[in-house]
Amino acid sequence: WLPLREPAAEEAVRSFLEAVRAGDVGAALALAGESDGSERFLVAEALDDRWEVVQVAQVAYTETPRGATAEVYAEIEAHDGTRLGHRYRVGLEGGDPVVRNALARTEHIPEGFGHLELNGYSADPGEESHVLLLPGVYELYESQPATLDLGVYPVLVLGDQFIELGGEHATTWLPQPWPQLSEEGRRALDEALRARLDACAERAPADGCPFAPPPGDERIDIPADATWEITAYPQVTAAYMYLPGSTERSFELFTTEPGSVEVEAVIVEEDGGERRTRLNCGISPDGVHAEFDMAGGVTLTPGSTAAEHCGSMVEVE
Structure with missing residues (x-):
């Protein structure tokens, strides 16, 4: 027996990821339940669609007097074959599902770079020491002069995980340049x-x-x-x-x-x-x-x- 449609939590995570990949930031943020940090990069101009959703599956479900919560495992793949997985927590407390840990939250350390540049989009995070990011591929500091080598490479981001394209190990922080x-x-x-x-x-x-x-x-x-x-x-x-x-x-x-x-x-x-x-x-x-x-x-x-x-x-x- 197969259900007529995927569970609501899976549908919410899949819709969130597909909205990000399509550049529909408004639709993606409507499903996200996190906003603790600078939102300067939650814009379509900072996104790169060279990745695919390869897996979305509900792996856990719990009920409490306050409502139900599901865990959904998702995996995406960058254009070079690099993969990254993450477990999302989806709240089902009546109404529309909310993906609680939908956004990456990375510390911004200026170190002489008063701005952060991702996929050619540059912004100053302002007073916030943390930056929120949507899933996907990010090229760091593409517009730096040819006189410098920043030692940073494109990364794939999903949830709180970051991995350099072609890398073997994920981290919980965005690589920082050291020219x-x-x-x-x-x-x-x-x-x-x-x-x-x-x-x-x-x-x-x-x-x-x-x-x-x-x-x-x-x-x-x-x-x-x-x-x-x-x-x-x-x-x-x-x-x-x-x-x-x-x-x-x-x-x-x-x-x-x-x-x-x-x-x-x-x-x-x-x-x-x-x-x-x-x-x-x-x-x-x-x-x-x-x-x-x-x-x-x-x-x-x-x-x-x-x-x-x-x-x-x-x-x-």
Whole structure:
């Protein structure tokens, strides 16, 4: 014997999932009974329909003096074959069924990303620390510049479960970006650093430039018209840092191989005599901050720990 129609709880879950996949957010939310968090992404523009409903089955049913509750297992499959399952709780306390745990609820951690971008749709969750999501496939931060690799991949979402496409294990949180420089980003950083050092060499001594004698060394006199010649550009690596209030993608530079500059200088001897010589100064741009904008540009600014003078100077033989 088979019933003429599927149980009301199954029908509610199936209708909810099919409404989401069709982009009918209003119909989906009419069946959902949860609204604790930012609702900025409960819109059709944030959805991607590249998934299918593959299973819906009632697996439990209980009755209490307050009414009946059913548990419905649902499973969906993304376009690449990744599957994800979840047990929904459906309230049947008279009237229309309500899918109580219909929406995903994930913590939003800005970490320098003042907005969250899903499937090309971007929004600021506002004061809410949690974001509500409908089931489906989500591409994260597609519009980020080619200079950055965020280390996040598309995810399949169902209930409180998140799994990266092609992944083997689900989690209960949305992957958070932690940017690294792409190959293009490393090239852009290298070009920006060379341009900055070239500009410093042309106007040295200048604020924010490390072309100056070590402080307190009164023996070294560098004429104002002296030419600073860069003999080797430094090699650097960059580590992501979160600057509160910043809308840029900020990195701090660390030297992997120092550079060097040379300059004609005058050395004052102990007896008061002077002699002209050529000095070498090491360049280590530690503490300089690099900010990557959405257009792929790089802006370098000296941080509070960046050097403003040579660490040491030696004579060139």
